Amino acid sequence: MSELAKRILVSVPAAALFLYITWVGGWYFKLLMIAIGLLVVKESIGLFRASRQAPNPYFPYSLGLWILLLPELPHAFQIGLALLLIFILLQLAKPIDENIRTLGSSLFAGLYGPVGILTFINIRFLSSPEQGFMLTLALLLMVWGNDIFAYFGGKAFGKHRMAPSISPKKTWEGFGAGILGALAGFAICSYMIPLPLHLTLSQGLPAVVLVSIFGPVGDLTASKLKRAGHVKDTSSALPGHGGFFDRFDALILSAPVFYLYLYGLKVFGYASF
Template sequence: MKVRVITAVVALLIFVPLLIIGHLPLLILTVIMGVVAVSEILRMKHIIFVTTEAFISFVGVIAIILPNNFWHDVPFIKSAHVVFYILAFLMLLNTILVRNHFNFDDAGAMTLAMLYIGTGFHYFFQAASVGLATVLFGMLMVWLTDSGAYMVGRAIGKHKLAPKISPNKTWEGSVGGSAVAIVIIPALFSIFNWLPSYSFIELLGFAVILSIAGQLGDLIESGFKRHYRVKDSGNILPGHGGILDRFDSMLIVMPLMAILGMLG
């Protein structure tokens, strides 16, 4: 517990100021987190970091994370979609060049990893660019849902939510965690007028969707960790695991905020 608390304090001392500053410092941190997250997938699949497929994966996640306007002046590219297509093609081509140790299933897993991680962190940075209140709405929804689910689950949890994927999660914890976040966050943001463009009812609707989505993001990561038979995605955060362990819900929530129109 002591290590966990120390790691959380140090991480927040680094993360919060960069979140407030935004712009290039936050983008650099976001890109680093994306690269580390991809390296965690590579490690789960026992792919060493100096292979062609690892290089393609790192370039791909960086390309997707970068802001859309980064590509506007790049000849023949214009968008990250073009870069992603080229890299996906190279990933498939690599299955021919090194077919003895890298196959179609591997290519599919790493291409999806680039898209899943890159898109999540891309919209995380975009949310921060829209405003501190916007990104905090998504982050607080995730954190409060997670904390509420843990406390309610420990107190009254009896019915397993997904025993084959995450045996400690319960339906009581899941519903309780969402209820806590859905009641507190919209009320807090409405009282302090932190998102004046939205009514309380709109914030309430966003909260319901994002709270459920965050829990699904957690289960998705639990699912592929169980598939690869690992307890944590990594160990870069002592006591907390890896980047994917900490940002699994946000990788789903942030793109969904864009779909809901919260990011402009």
Template sequence: MLIQRVVTALVLLPALLALVWFAPTSAVFAVFALAGALIAWEWSGLMRLPSPALRQGYAAAVGLILVLAWFTPLRAQALVWLLVPAALWWLLVPLLFRGFPGNLQRRPIPTLPMGLLGMLLVVATILSLAWVHALPGGPLKLLYVFFLVFAADTGAFLAGRSFGRRKLAPAISPGKTVEGAIGGIALCAAWALTGGVYAFGVAGTGLWWLLGLSLFVAAGSIVGDLAESMFKRVSGIKDSGSLLPGHGGLLDRVDSILAAAPLMVLGLIVTGL
């Protein structure tokens, strides 16, 4: 399993870096939109849709929405309209963690709201990633966002393995600890003060805004990971799919980005960074 994870990462990471660094934004969006349709397919498994045809239809609908969103002249406005409800979801979903699993066992989220939520999160994320890429110096800034999420995950793993004692959300993800989360956020702070300064060219007050935003986004990425784990437990599945050997499904790898990307873009717009 570990060898599969390493091999998959060694294949995907250079491809991601090359795409972000060398491809135009339209090509980046096209690849990410395809990934978005695959994520929607896996999300439909969390919805427990009863047939492959319905799951395919859901994935196709999300893909169509992404295409329409890209070509609409109101794309920038549409993104802002999506960012606000997406951010509200990530701010409020921790309220579900405290009562889990009893709360969602007694009152599971109906299929239609679950489907609309998946559409909102996937479309907001893909448009957010393309928005960052289209900025001046966008490829570097987008890589900063990706590596911010990687830092949160890596720091949490290392700190949790070395110092983890108190469970963060034992009913949702027993392996995650409070110490791990602190370690992940600490590594993100170091990344913001190094890579962030270079990617965004900030100093003085701008640096503090970027640091605060990065820590907020890092915390959001942890929430995104926990939220997907919560939905998987409700649905009775271990992995969202089997697309990535050793990693599970694509949704399993990008759950943190579903939270981080919209929160980052909304923060960049609000702070003017």
């Protein structure tokens, strides 16, 4: 069976189940995303260990869980402050070089994935249940459309490499095709789903561009970490796809930029959701 066939066999039912839980919302959705966020933390720790950065084995999980539960926790700031103080105290016994490597890799592993996942959760609950689902669906379709069009556009027309030292297969032609894919994803959500999105095409175009920039940046960030650790995938959890970090790398940066864009529209009165 080809690698592409494996990807399709896994991705279609997984995407259907993911969309169903996203539609249901509530704690079903929150718990799913918290679990995914912690799995991304686990795979991030593995990548840093592979590159001999020696992150702390416990602090990234504590930090990641704290971030993912921020909207629910009482005294959230105080809890986070206590975690940070304990972690810094535990580093004093280590040599200076190891201390710096552990501090940097632990903070990245605990912050990077969970912050992206938390903003994705926030988009789902930014408005009414139906509207929150539509905003979340718009982001997913833009990210998936960007990824699919970039893959096939790069294979068909790719000549000029984007970042040959990090991801040799990524090309500027694929990047351009990815923008069209994100636009197609937004158009599907706007015109083919029988629920109102409350975002016009003119409001959606900046989001398309932002997602098309930050999605590939998230992908390249994961590729850079994998290259540093000399590994092909972040794990083997998802056949044909690698790990959860591999599958959500574009969303981890697309979600924050889309959330900020939506938040800006709402604050300045340009959106009705």
